[in-house]
Amino acid sequence: MKLLTSIIAVLGIIITIAFTIFPIGNLTIFPAIITILCGIILYKIYDKEGNNTIFPKIIIGIAILGALISSGRALLTTDKIAEDLRFEQRQEKSNQEAVDELEGLE
């Protein structure tokens, strides 16, 4: 039980960190919740055994932090596209070339 919960918690924290880095918004909450639950279970087991509870505390802390960062970013930032001068120039060039092509077809 302790080993399985630890494995799930470690996997959960890896996914939470990865999802926090990637801009995938609220999806981070799912692995974070699983990690927090595993962290609480581990905390109770460690506490019951009289062991140092630093590991479950770190797990819970990182998961909460990841969920907060992702949710905050999803709420506070709006979806915007970057101004891309090169792409705009590509479009203008393409249009000009197209006009020449069409002239050639007539």
Added chain:
Amino acid sequence: MPQKPIRNVLVLLLFTFYQNNSAQELSSKSFKSGEHLTFQASYNMSGVLTTFAEVNMKVATVKTSKNSYLHLKCTANTYKKWDGFFKIRDLYEAYVSPYTLKPSLYKRDNNENGTIRKEKYIYKGTNIQSTYVRGKSGAVKANFTIPTNTRDIVSTIYYIRNLPIENANTGDQKDFNVVFDRKTKSATLTFMGTETVSTILGNKKCYKIGVSLKKDKLLKGKSSNIIYITADKNKVPVLIKFSIPVGSGQLKLTKAYNLKY
């Protein structure tokens, strides 16, 4: 002064004017030059829709020394937040007749995280003169034949908007051909009835149209690829749900400028 020839000329002029106007009607049924639609593209990740790109569809008039064309332009840009991970700057264009919407030229210029893919089709009846560039390799030119009334992906979208959907009954189907990646693909549109969709234009009654490609892994099954088009004169595509082999997602209308009605 002979009056009959003058009258004949006038009749001919009026007839030509009438013909031009009725032909103009054809292309301007549901959209006009200057129309600009913006969509938000989302990808389904474990049941949660994650926004990743903006798709813009613009209609403009392009004039050459002899003719004028409708320039149908479709661009896809990943949002700033994704640019560092996977940057997409895709351009799809079709130059079509403003009267018949028949394409004369199709261009595709994709840059997906540095991978370049360019394609150009010059329509000559049922023949296409294509030029294809992938990566750093040089341009490959090829000619191929297409069935009549075959269109590229961009002009097909606008063609669908001009179909008399209002006369269709649930379950009605229409087959058509699309040329993509230098291959002609047979597709079927299925009218799946109407549905009210919450959109940027308000709650709109929409035509629900299923799209499926025959004998193709892409866009398989009519129920998973659906276009919702407003059941009004503008026939604006407000929601497009797609399912591809690597997942599913949707395009949702976020802005609409210069609608015809």
